[in-house]
Amino acid sequence: MTYADLLYRPLLVLEGDGALRNRVEGFLDHVIIDEYQDINAAQQRLLSVLVGSRAEVMAVGDANQCIYEWRGAKPDTMLENFTATFGEATDYPLSTTFRHGHALALAANHAIAANQRRPNQLCLAAANNPETRVSVGQGSxxxxxxxxxxxxxxxxxxxxxxxxxxxxxxxxxxxxxxxxxxxxxxxxxxxxxxxxxxxxxxxxxxxxxxxx
Known part of the structure; x- marks a missing residue:
């Protein structure tokens, strides 16, 4: 079996067997999932089973960084599908980066500006970040x-x-x-x-x- 099978097959069993599902759901109070934009539909459905009806779910991620479409990840998973699965959510924008300077932050904002379905926020560099220079060229x-x-x-x-x-x-x-x-x-x-x-x-x- 592959890693995908280890997610998909248990999901089918849990969704098809109510008694088994009752044995695993409802034991969690709080769930935090990092890099949420990378999960696929099977992972989200499995998470829904584990969460049940009482746990609070927090998704940490960035729909603009959804780059795993080849394994089923879609921006919808973090946007409409999240609220459809877990209910209304409160957004906590994390717009400040501590990884690079303003030049790269500006380039990143321009790179994702064409995305039609994205949160309306900018990437801002922290004031004390090291200077970052962006150059474009070919060859060595x-x-x-x-x-x-x-x-x-x-x-x-x-x-x-x-x-x-x-x-x-x-x-x-x-x-x-x-x-x-x-x-x-x-x-x-x-x-x-x-x-x-x-x-x-x-x-x-x-x-x-x-x-x-």
Whole structure:
């Protein structure tokens, strides 16, 4: 059985057997679900069974960050479907981010402005957040220029990280760093573009990490 089966099959049994459902529902007083925008219909129905008619439910998440549609997640789950399942809800907007500066917050607001069905709120950076600069470009030149500027500010290479969607996309940057003589370290050493490991030089080691 897959992980999806471990959710779907118990749900079918609980919804089809009233006596069994009575054994598991109604024992919870408060339920908090984080990243609620990522759950699918089966998970929400299973949650409804566990909650029963007495528990208070709090959903923490952001419908604008619903990126798991491939496994059944939809923005509706956190919007209309939540109140249809659990009743009227009170919204507590969490608009302030402590992760980045104003430039990235502004870019994020522009990126989601086209969403027709979204809460009417902005992403605001906290006043004391570090400065964030947003640059757009192609190729490795932008990265190399940023690292040179980084070092000119007295920062070490091991204070910088490069994030890529997949390790395959890191190869051009690995080659550019090697050609420029800038030391770096991969989170996965087996993803190095050659069979040997680049040595660390003065000034620390530049890190490269990927989400895959």
């Amino acid at each position: 030149r932008l990265l190399l220029d940023a690292l040179v500027d980084w070092q000119a500010q007295g920062r070490a290479f091991n204070e910088a990280s490069l994030l890529v969607r997949s390790w395959a996309l890191s190869v051009p940057f690995q080659l550019a760093l090697l050609q420029a003589g800038i030391p770096f370290r991969l989170q996965r050493e087996d993803r190095f573009c050659f069979s040997f490991t680049a040595g660390a030089g003065p000034g620390g080691v530049f890190k490269a990490v990927a989400s895959s």
